[in-house]
Amino acid sequence: MARRVFLHVGTAKSGTSFLQDLWWQHRDELRERGLLLPGGRRRDHFAAAAVVKGMTAVVETLRERERDAWSRLVEDTSAWPGDALITNEHFSDSPPDAAAAALADLAGAADEVHVVVTARDLGRVLPSAWQQRVKMGARQPYRRFLATVRRGEGDQKFWRYQDVAAVLGRWSAGLPGPRAHLVVVPPSGAPRDELWLRTSAVLGLDVTGLDTAARRPNDSLGxxxxxxxxxxxxxxxxxxxxxxxxxxxxxxxxxxxxxxxxxxxxxVLPARHHGWVGERSEALVADLRASAYDVVGDLDELLPAAPRSxxxxxxxxxxxxxxxxxxxxxxxxxxxxxxxxxxxxxxxxxxxxxxxxxxxxxxx
Known part of the structure; x- marks a missing residue:
């Protein structure tokens, strides 16, 4: 049985790809230092998230072995004596009953279950999220996307992934407050490895000597x-x-x-949207300050930067x-x-x- 299992559930566009690239790049070294990434490859964690939250369209495309990904990750965790980490941002918008069932499975595999949420300020998330949707095939113009998010129209897939308080609420139900961790993404201009170091501190992981240079090309588009x-x-x-x-x-x-x-x-985020983005961010920060979550970083870093031309x-x-x-x-x-x-x-x-x-x- 594992000592601790950490479930990193997102949020999307909060440095998850950067962190996952490093975790998998250093998988063997991390195992030697006591942290297991269960499964055989990174895709196993994606498949597990798809199964847990019931992504029917995705699950239908998975091979038979991939449909067992979640149970295999739990089994691998249970057989490991140290700490384990499962990570994929698609866990974040799981329904409450799916989250509860997943936490129950992990409770049977480790002495302690911890949930980790990484979060980035909304002013930077919005442009990045629109671009990601376009890569997935979306046709909605940027201006219309922003208006839709502001009004709360449609299925609001955006908020299911980005409502930090709601994500933490779903995934911390039944956990002691200190075992629900919020890692704040540092602001622009911070040292490149700061998010890596903040997250490693939550995991209790010594990352001395591990390379943090990107191995994958930056596919951010202009x-x-x-x-x-x-x-x-x-x-x-x-x-x-x-x-x-x-x-x-x-x-x-x-x-x-x-x-x-x-x-x-x-x-940029157009100036006309900074008002409501700022108000929503301030409300989030106030809620988080009143919570019992373990916060790593400064909550004020979740407030958007001043508008730029x-x-x-x-x-x-x-x-x-x-x-x-x-x-x-x-x-x-x-x-x-x-x-x-x-x-x-x-x-x-x-x-x-x-x-x-x-x-x-x-x-x-």
């Missing part, structure tokens, strides 16, 4: 590239957006064809988009198009020819 991808998404019929196509776009098309096709101009993806011009699209087409071996409309059609058709199908699951 505003022109992100808007170009959104417009390409509009050319892909929803029934033909298969899981294979989404994986190809995220894993190959973005880093190899799209990234670097235009200057990497970061985009700049453009958004909605400001990208057709000329800028066509120039970037021609770079993408050259990389794909396609004939150069004379107009933006023709370029979008050609790139969309190429993606469908490679990975589209007449029937599939839409990734929105």
């Amino acid at each position: 505003l022109v590239e992100a808007e170009l991808l959104r417009r390409i998404n509009e050319r892909v019929p929803r029934p033909r957006r298969t899981p294979a196509l989404t994986r190809h776009v995220k894993g190959t098309f973005v880093p190899e064809a799209l990234s670097g096709s235009a200057d990497r101009e970061s985009f 700049g453009r958004t993806p909605d400001d990208a011009t057709d000329d800028e988009l066509l120039t970037a699209a021609r770079v993408v087409m050259t990389r794909l071996g396609l004939t150069e198009a004379a107009t933006l409309d023709a370029a979008l059609a050609a790139i969309g058709d190429d993606l469908l020819a490679r990975f589209g199908a007449q029937r599939g699951t839409s990734a929105q």
